[in-house]
Amino acid sequence: MSKYWSSLVNRTDPYVPGEQINDPSIIKLNTNENPYPPADSVLQAIQHEVGEALRLYPSPSVSGLREAIAKVHGVSQENVFVGNGSDEVLAFSFMAFFEPGKKIRFPSITYSFYPVYAKLFNLDFEEVSLNHDFTINTNAFYQSEGGVIFPNPNAPTGILLPIEQVEEIIFQNEANIVIIDEAYIDFAKESAVSLVHKHPNLLVIQTTSKSRGLAGLRVGYAIGNPELIEGLERVKNSFNSYTIDRLAIAGATAAMNATTYYEEIIAKIINTREWVTTELVKLGFRILPSQANFVFISHQNVKAEFLYTKLKENGILIRHFPKEPIKNFIRVTIGTDNDMKIFVRKLRQILQSTNP
Ligand SMILES: Cc1ncc(COP(=O)(O)O)c(C=O)c1O
Known part of the structure; x- marks a missing residue:
């Protein structure tokens, strides 16, 4: 806050983007980027x-x-x-x-x-x-x-x-x-x-x-x-x-x-989204029907905020919005097949450790 700010600055409530972490070992599934390189x-x-x-x-x-x-x-x-x-x-x-x-x-x-x-x-x-x-x-x-x-x-x-x-x-x-x-x-x-x-x-x-x-x-x-x-x-x-x-x-x-290259990677991402959806159902998640390059999911027993923290500890970044009525959901960007296999495996381990 500064007395030199204009009224325009005073009324702003800036957007907070998803974390951009510069660590290549992190699996980054938090800002809906494409996991494949440009053509x-x-x-x-x-x-x-x-x-x-x-x-x-x-x-x-x-x-x-x-x-x-x-x-x-x-x-x-x-x-x-x-x-x-x-x-x-x-x-x-x-x-x-x-x-x-x-x-x-x-x-x-x-x-x-x-x-x-x-x-x-x-x-x-x-x-x-x-x-x-x-x-x-x-x-x-x-x-x-x-x-x-x-x-x-x-x-x-x-x-x-x-x-x-x-x-x-x-x-x-x-x-x-x-x-x-x-x-x-x-x-x-x-x-x-x-x-x-x-x-x-x-x-x-x-x-x-x-x-x-x-x-x-x-x-x-x-x-x-x-x-x-x-x-x-x-x-x-x-x-x-x-x-x-x-x-x-x-x-x-x-x-x-x-066009051809992008049609191919879009098709790949959609296929991966469908595979992840099936796996998440098996793990007890509710999944909203996604037509995007991410899924929005909620677990019947385990809190979203806990999943966000545990996944982060395991090197996977996803997005959680602490706001009603979506505070028990997490948003997960669709990564490569390999990213998503690791995501599903870690998620299974986290769920097992909370529900032995
Ligand atoms: C719904 C929606 N609109 C617009 C954007 C902005 O995209 P960009 O500024 O990268 O084109 C995003 C980015 O996440 C988005 O989710």
């Missing part, structure tokens, strides 16, 4: 960019990368905005489309950055409770005062809202923006991108951090009607002309083009 072509493109050209600013319009993203999604460049991680795209979207004094809605259990941005930008918000089975209560999002945002699949539950229900929320909020945060959609089915041409109030946000294994490069993007994209450009260009550096542009463009 070779991505690493080559970045290496190729390391050179004399770094003395020059990168492209402010990022048009090559936007074109590559547009091609993957069957839209045009005018439908695409790129930012420094989807976190930045989310922050710009809160600024561009939500209005102080008009309450926005998001689920009570969701990505914890949303209330952080709402406070930063002085926005009023309503947190909509989930249904008892942790699904999103669709009707409660109709006719919002100031707009809607939710992740699909939701985080940290991993549950996917079917596309028909997503579309109904968009339809029932014609006067306002609906933002669908699809950080994990590549591990699920049915992106809402196909609805963008039908609904001018829809903005879909995706990232290269999860399915494309580039959390360290910081590239996220939004897809929507050209007027919405222009709104985001205006915010960005009032803030920082060059949010995406040359290495990120080169790497992310190559990643958008490496």
Whole structure:
């Protein structure tokens, strides 16, 4: 606290990211990173960019990368905005489309950055409770005062809202923006991108951090009607002309083009998720039906906080949110098959030692 802080700083309640521990012996299953490396072509493109050209600013319009993203999604460049991680795209979207004094809605259990941005930008918000089975209560999002945002699949539950229900929320909020945060959609089915041409109030946000294994490069993007994209450009260009550096542009463009490699690793992660789910059921866990690269699980007899601590002592980092009604759940990122075999084995030992 300082008397020199502005009122903006005084009202902030910063987001706390999952622990980033620099110890290669730790099995890191706490921040939903991809356990597989980026495609070779991505690493080559970045290496190729390391050179004399770094003395020059990168492209402010990022048009090559936007074109590559547009091609993957069957839209045009005018439908695409790129930012420094989807976190930045989310922050710009809160600024561009939500209005102080008009309450926005998001689920009570969701990505914890949303209330952080709402406070930063002085926005009023309503947190909509989930249904008892942790699904999103669709009707409660109709006719919002100031707009809607939710992740699909939701985080940290991993549950996917079917596309028909997503579309109904968009339809029932014609006067306002609906933002669908699809950080994990590549591990699920049915992106809402196909609805963008039908609904001018829809903005879909995706990232290269999860399915494309580039959390360290910081590239996220939004897809929507050209007027919405222009709104985001205006915010960005009032803030920082060059949010995406040359290495990120080169790497992310190559990643958008490496479709076959990414399809393979996504399929591998989904297979591992299904295997882990079966094993966890045998160990007595309740597992919410995940369509993401993580599972959200709760044990019938053993407390989540205890499991978090014991796993950490055993060199495995997972995420625990000490908040009702999810305080007895842990979120576990899907790692490689080998990571997950070790995870299941250690978990079995921990459960046996508490229940001899
Ligand atoms: C739901 C959701 N949205 C957005 C993000 C941010 O991703 P990034 O800024 O790495 O693109 C995350 C990261 O964990 C997330 O879980």
